[in-house]
Amino acid sequence: MSTKHANLQTLLHDLAGPLTVLSMCFPEVEKQLEKGRKIPTSPHLHRCIQLCAAALQETQQKLKNLQAYGEKLSLKN
Amino acid sequence: MNILIVEDHLPTAESLTFYLQSKHHVVHATSCNAARIHLNHKPCDLILLDLGLPDGSGLEFCEPNLPDHIPTMVISGNAHLHTKITALDAGADDYILKPFSPAEVLARINALSRRFTPRSTTTLLTVGQLKLEEGRAEYLTQQAQLTQTEAQVLRQLMQTPSQVIPKSQLPATTSLEVHIKNIRKKLEVSKDHRLIETIYGVGYRLNPY
Numbered sequence: 001m002s003t004k005h006a007n008l009q010t011l012l013h014d015l016a017g018p019l020t021v022l023s024m025c026f027p028e029v030e031k032q033l034e035k036g037r038k039i040p041t042s043p044h045l046h047r048c049i050q051l052c053a054a055a056l057q058e059t060q061q062k063l064k065n066l067q068a069y070g071e072k073l074s075l076k077n
Numbered sequence: 078m079n080i081l082i083v084e085d086h087l088p089t090a091e092s093l094t095f096y097l098q099s100k101h102h103v104v105h106a107t108s109c110n111a112a113r114i115h116l117n118h119k120p121c122d123l124i125l126l127d128l129g130l131p132d133g134s135g136l137e138f139c140e141p142n143l144p145d146h147i148p149t150m151v152i153s154g155n156a157h158l159h160t161k162i163t164a165l166d167a168g169a170d171d172y173i174l175k176p177f178s179p180a181e182v183l184a185r186i187n188a189l190s191r192r193f194t195p196r197s198t199t200t201l202l203t204v205g206q207l208k209l210e211e212g213r214a215e216y217l218t219q220q221a222q223l224t225q226t227e228a229q230v231l232r233q234l235m236q237t238p239s240q241v242i243p244k245s246q247l248p249a250t251t252s253l254e255v256h257i258k259n260i261r262k263k264l265e266v267s268k269d270h271r272l273i274e275t276i277y278g279v280g281y282r283l284n285p286y
Contacts, residue, residue: 013129016154016175017086023176024092048095051088058088 004073011066018062021055078102078190079121083112083138084152085130089175093125093152096179097186109133116147123189124149125182128164139168148193150185152177204238205285207264207272214264216272217286221263227256234273234283243280257281 025048032045039046082105084090094103106112109132124147126135139149150171151164161172171185201210208215212228229248247253257273265272274282
């Protein structure tokens with residue numbers, strides 16, 4: 001496997017973590033809201049939303065890394 | 078079920094724990110070494126295993142030929158066919174690709190736990206007129222549904238009938254007398270003949286007709 005491929009694979013692989021958190025936590029937030037839970041009274045819901053926010057930020061950062069790498073490759077070509 | 082999550086991405090481990098802890102007892106390790114310590118301290122029923130750990134790939138936990146093989150589900154962001162095959166060949170029992178839906182993880186955990194249920198807990202045991210199958214017990218004219226602990230106690234007594242088993246070797250040692258009393262109440266037909274005999278200061282002996 002070329003270095004380019006390996007780097008791309010690592011960058012894509014890094015995205016899996018935060019996307020998993022979003023996949024796990026969004027349905028849980030939805031479920032809690034349907035049950036009528038409110039953030040001030042539900043530490044569980046509060047923590048789920050915090051995890052979603054952090055995962056979203058992590059995803060954005062990792063996408064930027066991927067974008068930067070893509071630009072670097074296209075400049076080389 | 079006791080589940081060990083071996084995952085170095087802390088938010089992933091926390092969200093998995095959130096989802097699973099309502100139905101299972103969940104512990105978390107961030108490295109192979111920490112997982113080994115957990116397993117030495119307390120065995121678990123299932124491992125959810127990330128492959129890219131800081132101190133190794135984690136595949137050492139998949140060893141399929143050990144007598145105490147723990148069912149292992151790999152949770153990985155690596156979609157390569159070669160990686161999947163390597164993990165399954167190394168002894169992993171399942172492989173789920175990140176990102177996954179919580180419902181799918183739970184369904185796969187349930188499928189694995191069904192596959193790995195020890196046969197001894199589902200087979201029919203018979204000693205004299207006493208029969209036990211999956212918590213359902215029959216003795217002479219009595220039929221009863223036992224609780225999980227009662228069934229465990231009775232199953233153990235049935236392994237060595239007519240022999241005294243010390244209290245310390247039976248499950249639920251602290252509440253054992255209560256469980257014995259309940260089994261007697263559910264199954265004994267007459268107080269003249271004790272199905273489970275108390276050997277004072279020692280333990281219990283099963284004496285079925």
